[in-house]
Amino acid sequence: MVAPHVGSILGLSSGLRSSRQPVSYRVGSARRVNPWVIEWAPLVEATGELSSGWAPHVGSSLELSSGLRSSSRPVSYQVLARKWRPQTFDAVVGQDAITRTLRNALASGRIAHAYLFAGPRGIGKTTTARLLARALLCLDRKGPEPCGKCAVCVEGQAGTLVDVIEIDGASNRGIEEIRTLRENVKYTPARGRFKVYIIDEVHQLTEAAFNALLKTLEEPPPHIVFVLATTDPRDIPPTVLSRVQRFDFRPIAPDALRDSLERILAAEQIPFDAGALPVIVRAAEGSLRDALSLLDTAIAYGNGKLEAETAAKLLGATAPVAVRTFAAAVIGHETGVALEAIDRAARDGEDLLAFARDVIELLRLTLVLKAAPNAKPAELTHSEGNELRKLGEAVSLDEILYALRALLEADALMRESPHPRVELEIATVRATRRPVPQALEDVLKRVDEAQRELRQQALSTPSTAAPTAQASLLPGAEAAPRAEMRRAAAPVAPSVERPRATEPPSPTVAAPTTAAAPAPVAEGPRAPAPSGSPPRAQAPSVDADLATAWERVVDEVMRKKPTLGAVLMQVRPSAVSDRELTVVLAGNNFHREMLADAANKEVVTQAVRRCVVGAERFKVESGGETTGAVATHPAVQAAIAEFQGEVVAVRPRLPEGEGQ
Missing domain, CATH: 1.10.8.60 (Helicase, Ruva Protein; domain 3)
Incomplete structure (x- = not known):
């Protein structure tokens, strides 16, 4: 009777091979020689003695002097990812919260019937599932960790544990496979207390398969534990998610x-x-x-x-030296050096998109270290951090931001463009030849000056004649500008004298608006003239000081609440009386409601107390006096003369973004 291969009888490794020399062996008392096969003597007990120089080798192989031998090198190389697969929960990298929860559950005996491990590839989902299975089946487990020495642990490390069933959801995704699983879960484990099913890539199951699994997943037999693993939990039905304990694995830092x-x-x-x-x-x-x-x-x-x-x-990445050279050239305005670096990378066959992303990453780190010198990015060593700090010291933060923004736009364009090199070169030239940015403080100062000038023009009357300009702001001077709003353009000189001629009826014109308006002007704290003198004689100095104080009020409110400050730009101060500032608002319900709001009123009141001498509060009066001030403006007069028209209505300009 011919026996199987030598290795299968003697337990030799698959690396043993025979030579053409005869092999001597002893079975019982018989000694036989056969160059190719071993004849099996029935019912003869082997003595276990090997002649002709058979000697055990370290491991499972035997070295045979008669020609059967094993190599001193391993049969096959085991890759690092498999060789260094964690064998304990402590060895799992970067998932401390999850491993701690599972260890506590094992120590307390609070084992769920189903778990879901979700997260990107290669971060320990399947490894953790196998560790959980080994811990549940370990025969000598004293704590949360498997002992690693019992027969179950040894079989688990070798991947031959019969009570741990691993199923690939991508290739066993149909309803028939799930029906088979439902039948198999009825059988008790071969050894230990549990049988563990690990379903990898569970999101690949069909909808029918998920529906067939629901009942078993919700109420499995007491000896069954399911561990589902997926890289895309969004594809798993909510009915399944509600039946499992979910653990989200994160990318490792x-x-x-x-x-x-x-x-x-x-x-x-x-x-x-x-x-x-x-x-x-x-x-x-x-x-x-x-x-x-x-x-x-x-x-x-x-x-x-x-x-x-x-x-x-x-790995297709650009050498760090080349990346640093290009980045330094971009932020250093060296167009030629930067373009040469791109050409060199293209000639070397490098992926320009990857090249651009490496530069973006380096500039990002430079930006972080420039903005926060004490930062310690995890991606950098100490020496690399110092190099990037030196790179950022030579330029301003705005220049790094400009270059980074240009390259980010190029990265988006390169992915869609048939000419990615051209996009990168355009961005490089734009980043290196940009104009030197103006200091932000200077820009803000100029904007502030422009806004102040506009407010001054809005609060003051044209400089044709000072008395007339101030008189047009007084309540009694409303009738004078109306005489000038005619279809034919008139000289400015007659309009100067017209308010004096119409002064007597002015109280009747202003009476509907406010009867007490002229009195506060005459009784202002800065008007030392006798009460019998005309109000206009002292109005210019009082209004000029009050207008300046009101500008400060508007500036302060603008810093706190820009929208409210924009409304105050449409308001004209009138007078201060009895520690109360009177302001005039030309008809606009929206502005009036904003000023009537309690919170807004408190903000304006605080600003008035700080900026207007002798004022503790303010009140808003409605009036159309602003119309006269606008109508007498030289620009308006020029428009009337040019188009032979007249002013029909004056509406205050709302802040940008608001409706009428």
Whole structure:
């Protein structure tokens, strides 16, 4: 009877091979020689003795002097991502909150019947699910961690544990597979208390499969625990989400990724450059599995060592030196150097989009360190941080912002353009040849001066004649401008004398608006003239001081509440009497309601107390006196003369963005 392969009888590894020399062996008392097969003697007990130099080798293989031998090298190389898969909850990187919750649940016995692990790829979802399964099935577990020594733990580490069933949701997504699962969950575990089902990429299941799983997922047998893993929880029906305990795994922080890579490289005794790790960490995007896969590739490319330049070239990233050179040229206004760097990158076959993104990332870090010198970004080493601080010291913050904005716009355009190099070069030229920005303080100062000049023009009358200008602001002077609003243009001189001729009937004109208006002007604190003198004789100095004080009120309110300040620009101060400032508002219900609001009124009152001498409060009166002031403005008079028209109505200009 011919026996199976030698390795299958003697428990030899698959790496054993036979030679053409005969193999000597002993079965019972018989000694046989056969160059190719071993003849099986039925019912003969093997002595276990091997002749002709058979000796056990470390591990599962045997070295045979007669020709069967094993290589001293491993049969196959195990990648770092599998070799360094965490075997305890403490070894899981970057998911402390989740592992702590699971450990507490294991220690207290509060085990849920279904869990959902959601998050990006390569951050520990499946690993944590396997650790949870091993902890639930461990025969000698004393705390939350599996012992790692019992038969269940050994089988779990080898991936042969029969009570842990891993299902790929992408390839077993139909209703038939779920029906099979529903039938299998009825059977008790082979050993231990639980049977654990790990369904990876569960969001790939069909809607019918989810519906078939609902009842089992909600009320499984007491020995069943489901662990669902997904990279896209939004595709999972809410009816499923409500039946599980959800844990959201987050991308691993850059500093934690770098520490893990350094620890693994030190344990593997692989020499490496510290500058190569940030390149791998950025390319991994928070995934430890991706980082270890990239690390494996970079080590193979570097012939057993990890170097910064080779790692950057392998991963499609631009060398850090080239990125820093280009960034320094852009913010340093060196157009030629920057364009040469782009040309060099293109000739070297580099991805210009990746090149631009590397520069954007470097400028972002430079901006952060410029704005916050004490910041310590996790992506940078101490020496790299110092280099970027020196780079930012030579330029202003506005220049870095301008260059960064130009490159961000180029990045968006390069993804859609058939000529990405042209887009990058345009952005580079624009960023390096921009005009030197004016200081922000100077711009704000000029804007403030312009606003003050406009307010002064709105509060004062034209400078044709000073008495006439001030008289037009008084309540009794409303009738005079109306005589000038005719279709034919008239000289300015007659309008100067016209208010004097119409002065007697002025009380009757102003009476409907306010009867006490002339009195406060004559009794103002800055009018020392006798009461019998005409009000206009002292009005110019009083109104000029009051107008200046009102400007300060408007400025102060504008800083606190710009909208309210814009309303005050449409208001004209009249007089101060009995510690009360009277202001006149030409008819606008919206403005009147804003000034009547209690909160707004308090803001204006506080400003009046600080800026207007002798005033503790203010009141608003309605009036059309502003119409006369506007109508006598030289620009308005010129428009009337040019178009042979007349002023029909005057409406105050609302702040930009408000409706009429």
